[in-house]
Amino acid sequence: MTDSLDRLSAPAGLLIDRSRTVNFDFEGRRHQGLSGDSLASALYASGERALSRSFKYHRRRGALSMAGQDANTLVSVNGEPNVLADMIPLSEGLSARAQNTWGGLRFDALAVMNLLGGLLPAGFYYRAFYRPRGIWQFWEPVIRAMAGLGVLPNRAPHALSEKRHLHADVVVVGAGPAGISAALTAARHGASVILIDENRRVGGSLTYDNAHLKDPAQRIAELEETLRSEPGITLLVDSVCTGWFADHLLSVISAGSLIKIRARRCILATGSFQQHLVFRNNDLPGVILASAAQRLISLYGIRPGRRAVVATVNDEGLQCALDLQRAGTEVQVVVDLRTVGLADSALQEKLFQAGIRYEAESAINEARAGSRSGELIAVDIRRIIAAGELAAAGEIIYCDLLCMAGGTMPAYQLACQGGARLRYAEESAEFSIENLPLGMYLVGAVRGVRGERVSGEWSGIGLEQDAAHVASLALQSLGLIDEPSVAVSAASAPVNHAWPIFAHGGGKEFVDLDEDLQVADIQGSVDLGYRDVQLVKRFSTVGMGPSQGRHASLPTALLVARATDRLVDETGVTTARPPFAAEKLSVLAGPPRHPVRHTSLHQRHLNMGATMMPAGAWQRPAFYGSPDRRTALIQSEVAQVRTGVGAIDISTLGGLEIRGPDSCELLAHIYANPLRSLAVGRARYVIALNEMGFVIDDGVACRTAENNYYVTATTTGVDRLYREITRWNAQWRLDVDVVNVSSAFSAVNVAGPASRRVMAALCPDLALDRNDFPFMACVNAPVAGIAARIVRVGFVGELGFEIHIPSSRGAELWDSVFKAGRDHGIVPFGVEAQRLLRLEKGHVIVGQDTDGATHPDEVGLSWAAKPERGFFVGGRSVAMHRAKGIGRKLVGFRLKPGAGQIAEGDLVMSGGDIVGHVTSCGAPLAGGDTIGLAYTADTQAMAGDLLRLRALDGTLLTATIADTPFYDHAGERQEV
């Protein structure tokens, strides 16, 4: 801890309001900050630089970037873990704690890990705990407790956050000078523009690197005024773009909620990340980026230290030294890695004027910590004698602040998520971005354009014009302008050093601060055989931390290239994937929605006490009554249908309306069955095959008029069938209209020997006897005054009438059916009874008794598929299968009462081999046989043969193969 530092006077302190103090506590101690402070800046002003302990070695860590770009500032705020202390605004009463400590930030018991560091190289988990088997299960919880980040609250509040969708011609990510120039250019040419910035104020580098501005606060205010008064621009500040997705869909986290922005063109003005330098103890509190020092001064009015050393590879460090000196920090020395003569001469002159010592060709050998504070007290500076090598002896300089300007890395992540590639130029030691996806553009520092210095002062000249030019290219591609503006030369002075890495015998030269990885960890990963940077990442975890390689990817690329004796361009960096910044799951998650479909009769079923069951997305009555009487209720419903009359809601059945001159032609090609001979007013059972000749659906085709068919389909298969039919006809171009009317119609099946009498009451004008309205006839006629389509089909094997009516009249029909049926003892029956009734009839349920490879001949449907008649979908394959012979067969079986319990899915055995499975089974009569359908490999199996079944618990049972139908073998009951 250092002494408390006084606040500087304006114009320093762009974000703070000196007149309003804010009370908060950190690690149980009370502090005071100013309105506008971030938690980290308020703590820094109070002399608290350490914010947390590091991931592995439990080293004290303080803010590195002051811009939310590092994991050092992750703290727990009001119980919420992993909050960036340098981004969260201070609020009254805020209570924060350091993370990853045992016993507190100052006296973390696990700081001993720092001394054991040599025993914990990268990937040590993989190597230390894989033997003996099971040892990892013991150690994992221990290691997880010691490492890791914040602690999740056990009772996290249930949070819902809304999602918003925005659209724009042009989205500009980053509101620095380049982004603002691009956004204004686009908006002024008529484009709708969304400008996004993660900071509270626009201006980018102008908010902190602004010595050239007379009044930075006024300049920023002017920029904001200009942007807000531009009608075409929507400005989103305090909003982080976390991902780029195909065709310019951007995810933006703003005010705790997710915005999905669809852009026609995407301009990235994401800038660049100033890099740290790699040397021993480069992670001590007090060692910060040069830009972080500038932010402390300019944004928060904080003097960053009393005595500072600046280490740099470019002119940014020189400017930082001048800014520090002006803020009252005594700059001891500027250590420049470059050779003499490469620094901007005007800046160097200013340093000289300010009395600041400047050492070229020098670097930091190590930073040293105070034994009690653990924070920076001195640095050891030395001459560079070769790349990465320092002189044997140096000079100790006492300081409480070390500012690093280690070069830049373009903020490439969003571009690379879009498929762009990074190229490395050995001459400039810089990465650049190429191969941008269509419609994506770069402006500013991410494009390598940084603005020139004129007489030592930064100027936007070149930068803003270049951004405007790039924006004009985007506008041209949108057709908003005819010609792009003239390109300007936007060359920028080099900012990187070829080797800003100084390995030390004592280690602790951190490449990746998030993951506590040192030079030796990267080198060691390569030595173990991981030559590819992607593998180095996975083995060492470099770049996997919350800062996602913002500072680690450049030194890692350099180290891997050198260790494998390749060019940096060949090694590259690891793949960038969303999200670029941490996203809370509650922000991404939608409300828990499990959509279900209800038929128009749903409430009627509930009123009648139905126990509901899912059928695809639908809810259907399984049976009527309480689940504890399940079997008895189902058997009772079966008996009622066999002896009296029952009604079942079959609204979930699929329905297709086929209209037009070529209707017959279409259906004759889609369905396996011959349909040309189907007369108007008649219906036929049909099966649909796929091209492989396998059964995919069945239903009943009703010819309601010469060129009009109504075809039912299975509940869960209709959508797929509809798609198949329309796809075929997209090729065949028949003059026919196919409509999926499944939801438009409700349907009730009235079945049982007494059903005709119920129908007579419902349709007094309709002739219903077997000659006028025979089996498999269909007619359009009113039922209880409701226009209906009535089909005489026999799915349950009794006399029955399917009544299809518009869904809006469903409940009305149901009530009429029960009113008309009251005298005949009508009962509702559910899906379970229906399944048993049709099982007795041996009718196959497509999807239950068939699988994805069921040939019609295997399930007794060979009569329906006749390839001899010419083309139909699947016909060619049916012919081939038939020539080869089938390999299995669906047979009926009976199991005597007391012979054991069998369930759908149980296995059919032959010796020790599995040769099939039970697809349907049940006992229709109380105390009667269990009947079922099962596949067997014995295609010659005959009634009376034995079928060996194995139940789930391993019990072997013997059933007898039976002829189907089990009931009313001649099919007389449905045809009466």
Place this chain on the structure above:
Amino acid sequence: MKQILCPMNGLRDIDEFVYGGVVRDMPDTAHCSDEDWSEYLFLMDNTAGLVREWWLHSPSGYWFIAERDTVSDVISATFDPSLFFTWAAAEHTQANSDD
């Protein structure tokens, strides 16, 4: 999320569309060999480059054809299927009767 220019509905998000496979010529089922038919069913070219694909705009039930580069995933054009198909062309291979 990717977008597709539906010839009927305009530019829509890809979650409104269903992929329908590569557009391929069906062999003449009446005359082709079993080998030809099996190849048609099971052996896909898996072309790296420009292919024609079936896409369905699901909410409107509209099938169309897209030309897509399977390497870059760029859809260069979309067409109504009538540009490629006519019943007259299909008829001679696809005739049938009830017998």
